[in-house]
Amino acid sequence: xxxxxxxxxxxxxxGLHRRLGAKxxxxxxxxxxxxxxxxxxxxxxVRTGVGVFDVSHMGDLQLRGPGSLGAVQHISMNDAxxxxxxxxxxxxxxxxxxxxxxxxxxxxFSENDxxxxxxxxxxxxxxxxxxxxxxxxxxxxxxxxxxxxxxxxQGPRAQETLQxxxxxxxxxxxxxxxxxxxxxxxPNTLIARTGYTGExxxxxxxxxxxATSERVWNEVMSAGVEFGIVPCxxxxxxxxxxxxxxxxxxxxxxxxxxxxxAGLDRFCKLEKGSFLGSAGLQGVLDAGGPARKLVGLEVVxxxxxxxxxxxxxxxxxxxxxxxxxxxxxxxxxxxxxxxxPRSFAEVGTxxxxxxxxxxxxxxxxxxPFYKKPKKG
Amino acid sequence: xxxxTNYRYTREHEWIDVSGKTATVGITDHAQDSLGDIxxxxxxxxxxxVEKGKVFxxxxxxxxxxxxxxxxxxxxxxxxxxxxxxxxxxxxxxHAAWIMKIELSDxxxxxxxxxxxxxxxxxxxxxxx
Numbered sequence: 001x002x003x004x005x006x007x008x009x010x011x012x013x014x015g016l017h018r019r020l021g022a023k024x025x026x027x028x029x030x031x032x033x034x035x036x037x038x039x040x041x042x043x044x045x046v047r048t049g050v051g052v053f054d055v056s057h058m059g060d061l062q063l064r065g066p067g068s069l070g071a072v073q074h075i076s077m078n079d080a081x082x083x084x085x086x087x088x089x090x091x092x093x094x095x096x097x098x099x100x101x102x103x104x105x106x107x108x109f110s111e112n113d114x115x116x117x118x119x120x121x122x123x124x125x126x127x128x129x130x131x132x133x134x135x136x137x138x139x140x141x142x143x144x145x146x147x148x149x150x151x152x153x154q155g156p157r158a159q160e161t162l163q164x165x166x167x168x169x170x171x172x173x174x175x176x177x178x179x180x181x182x183x184x185x186x187p188n189t190l191i192a193r194t195g196y197t198g199e200x201x202x203x204x205x206x207x208x209x210x211a212t213s214e215r216v217w218n219e220v221m222s223a224g225v226e227f228g229i230v231p232c233x234x235x236x237x238x239x240x241x242x243x244x245x246x247x248x249x250x251x252x253x254x255x256x257x258x259x260x261x262a263g264l265d266r267f268c269k270l271e272k273g274s275f276l277g278s279a280g281l282q283g284v285l286d287a288g289g290p291a292r293k294l295v296g297l298e299v300v301x302x303x304x305x306x307x308x309x310x311x312x313x314x315x316x317x318x319x320x321x322x323x324x325x326x327x328x329x330x331x332x333x334x335x336x337x338x339x340x341p342r343s344f345a346e347v348g349t350x351x352x353x354x355x356x357x358x359x360x361x362x363x364x365x366x367x368p369f370y371k372k373p374k375k376g
Numbered sequence: 377x378x379x380x381t382n383y384r385y386t387r388e389h390e391w392i393d394v395s396g397k398t399a400t401v402g403i404t405d406h407a408q409d410s411l412g413d414i415x416x417x418x419x420x421x422x423x424x425x426v427e428k429g430k431v432f433x434x435x436x437x438x439x440x441x442x443x444x445x446x447x448x449x450x451x452x453x454x455x456x457x458x459x460x461x462x463x464x465x466x467x468x469x470x471h472a473a474w475i476m477k478i479e480l481s482d483x484x485x486x487x488x489x490x491x492x493x494x495x496x497x498x499x500x501x502x503x504x505x
Contacts, residue, residue: 038412039412039413039438235439306441326439327416327438329438
């Protein structure tokens with residue numbers, strides 16, 4: 001038997017990444033840059049200056065029609081009725097059991113118009129799910145994923161960088177709000193103050209033709225020169241989000257992990273009324289709450305905890321597993337997110353991570369590992 | 377970066393520099409480039425017996441762990457302790473940042489290892505460009 005290799009999907013900036021000498025990897029079927037100059041330098045640029053990421057692999061689903069709010073409320077766990085036009089919220093789509101289809105960002109474009117930004121690896125599944133679940137609501141679902149090149153400009157100098165390329169006053173756009181403005185001469189560009197780095201920053205959505213995508217990328221790079229801007233790959237994106245303890249689908253959240261376990265309670269509004277997953281989550285509460293919890297671990301002995309490593313108690317009994325683990329370039333510690341029984345979830349609890357057949361001590365620490373400094 | 381012609385190489389991306397019965401071992405420039413920023417090196421201990429083709433330690437970058445395979449059989453006589461605190465020296469100059477020195481049990485083992493030219497061709501093929 002032979003298998004035909006499936007062609008990797010490419011973003012409109014694929015050629016540019018290769019010309020820049022990026023190391024490319026297969027990320028959920030996408031040929032994406034994992035690093036350019038070096039993961040640590042890219043990570044530090046975002047924490048201290050500014051970096052730009054091609055995140056065009058992310059999906060964009062639009063729900064429009066008089067029944068769109070009803071559909072959004074049914075399909076997602078956060079309360080979209082609280083959103084104002086121009087505001088976004090972190091949310092998730094759940095199976096009836098209260099486990100994850102995907103995590104999403106919901107943007108309210110107008111009373112009858114919402115945008116879900118969804119993960120790359122789950123695009124087709126999500127689209128089918130949303131279409132199926134929106135049936136019965138007076139609402140049309142469209143997949144606009146291939147219409148946009150999405151750039152994330154992230155870091156404490158992101159605002160100053162992007163401000164050079166638009167007349168829109170970015171200081172008026174609050175965190176998790178968005179607006180439309182002219183960016184690099186492109187009118188009606190969606191500019192959202194969102195990101196996945198634990199840092200201030202913006203995500204812009206521009207037409208996905210290669211020439212426009214490359215032109216805007218290059219203008220962003222030029223605008224950021226004085227702030228030390230660097231192109232950043234998925235490697236830095238992962239370590240940045242891990243320091244900020246942001247969940248990654250397939251790691252901290254999945255179809256077999258529920259909202260309470262993942263600690264995403266504050267984005268789940270049971271009080272808004274029945275929605276997909278609410279009954280299952282109520283059932284978990286009625287049964288006494290989740291048996292396991294996501295915790296932050298700091299490895300206190302020498303060693304790096306990585307995805308999939310076993311977590312043990314100090315007697316060597318297996319109690320859980322690491323979902324994401326890495327050296328943290330800014331914090332200069334070895335950190336991990338892991339699921340452990342509730343009785344081990346208290347901050348200060350000592351556990352061990354099995355690193356290459358050796359138990360290495362780790363301690364439960366508060367999350368997030370990193371919080372961006374307040375602007376003074 | 378050029379591959380020293382007086383070194384020999386493994387398909388697992390180690391180099392070995394033989395001088396009589398003793399040899400110095402490290403990882404190649406291609407290996408450090410594939411790994412990215414190296415943050416951790418697990419060294420063997422002086423006195424450890426190492427065996428050709430068997431794991432003697434590991435290097436870790438931010439993204440990945442990679443085992444170290446000994447190019448030859450022998451006994452560890454020295455380790456580069458500097459790598460414990462400055463593992464990035466391997467990124468800076470992989471062909472100088474040695475990991476261990478060994479006393480060879482059988483210097484003839486070296487003959488089966490790749491030459492610089494063979495290794496360079498092999499590494500190119502592996503990256504596909």
